[in-house]
Amino acid sequence: RKEVEQDPGPFNVPEGATVAFNCTYSNSASQSFFWYRQDCRKEPKLLMSVYSSGNEDGRFTAQLNRASQYISLLIRDSKLSDSATYLCVVRHASGGSYIPTFGRGTSLIVHP
Amino acid sequence: DTGVSQDPRHKITKRGQNVTFRCDPISEHNRLYWYRQTLGQGPEFLTYFQNEAQLEKSRLLSDRFSAERPKGSFSTLEIQRTEQGDSAMYLCASSSSFGIGQENTGELFFGEGSRLTVL
Numbered sequence: 001r002k003e004v005e006q007d008p009g010p011f012n013v014p015e016g017a018t019v020a021f022n023c024t025y026s027n028s029a030s031q032s033f034f035w036y037r038q039d040c041r042k043e044p045k046l047l048m049s050v051y052s053s054g055n056e057d058g059r060f061t062a063q064l065n066r067a068s069q070y071i072s073l074l075i076r077d078s079k080l081s082d083s084a085t086y087l088c089v090v091r092h093a094s095g096g097s098y099i100p101t102f103g104r105g106t107s108l109i110v111h112p
Numbered sequence: 113d114t115g116v117s118q119d120p121r122h123k124i125t126k127r128g129q130n131v132t133f134r135c136d137p138i139s140e141h142n143r144l145y146w147y148r149q150t151l152g153q154g155p156e157f158l159t160y161f162q163n164e165a166q167l168e169k170s171r172l173l174s175d176r177f178s179a180e181r182p183k184g185s186f187s188t189l190e191i192q193r194t195e196q197g198d199s200a201m202y203l204c205a206s207s208s209s210f211g212i213g214q215e216n217t218g219e220l221f222f223g224e225g226s227r228l229t230v231l
Contacts, residue, residue: 008152032218043203043222044155087154091218097167098209100145100220102154 001026004090006103013110017078021106023088024070032091033064035073037084038105044087047073078110114138116223118204124229125194133189133226137206144187145220146179147203155203161187162209194230201225 006023013019025033033050048055050062050071061074071088088103117136125131137144142163147155158177160168164184172178176194181187191198205220 004154006154034219036220043224044220045222046219049219089220094168097160097162098143098218099157099160099168100218101157102147104152104154 002103003027003101004088004103006088006106008104008106010107010109013078013108015078015080015110015112017110018074018076019078019108020075021073021086021088021108022070023072023090023103023106024068025088025090025101026069027090027092028069030069030090030092032100033062033071034089034091034100035060035062035071036087036089036102038087039084044102047086075108078108080110080112083108083110116204116206116221118202118223118226120226121224122227122229124231126231127196128193130190130192131194131228132191133202133204133228134186135189135204135206135223136186137204138221139185141206141208141221142184143207143209144181145205145207146187146189147205148173149201149203149225150199158189191228194228196230199228199230201227 035047036044037047038044054063059076063072085105087105091100119134144161146158149155159179161181176192179189203225205222
């Protein structure tokens with residue numbers, strides 16, 4: 001089983017739609033959680049951290065369920081510019097190291 | 113403000129040759145990571161430095177891969193005797209371990225990557 005699993009999609013949605021992505025992780029000792037965004041042929045960039053209480057940044061809401069070991073990202077009122085790959089990242093400590101592990105990403109295509 | 117820079121951006125080489133990639137992290141960042149990414153996959157962790165110490169290298173793909181960060185600043189990733197399966201994008205990222213609580217998100221700042229093609 002992979003450490004971080006995501007549905008690769010693609011999710012094909014019209015502008016204005018609400019879309020949700022889930023991500024599951026296998027290491028129960030994981031401590032920090034993130035969503036990164038990667039545009040085609042570009043490097044990944046941090047979208048938002050995911051906190052235990054859940055957090056919101058504009059149209060984006062992230063939630064963490066430690067008991068079930070999954071993370072979600074909700075995008076409301078999708079824009080064409082939201083088209084990208086969304087990478088779930090889980091970080092755990094291992095012998096003093098902090099290793100961020102990426103999922104394979106979920107592709108989102110927002111169409112007019 | 114200079115971000116993470118990687119060199120070269122593209123490298124085409126013949127099977128069996130050695131290649132070396134360089135990464136210059138954000139200057140105040142003490143952590144440096146190397147990842148590999150192939151088409152349709154997320155970045156795959158290879159190795160990690162805190163200052164000049166290589167704290168995790170068990171995930172380097174084979175003994176043909178090695179990395180250094182001699183003075184705790186720039187880093188190099190070397191692949192010896194390249195194989196066609198080594199063709200990928202090699203990404204470097206840096207972050208800071210400093211800060212308190214949510215002030216330090218541990219955000220990774222990536223370079224634009226070095227694309228390797230092995231013929």
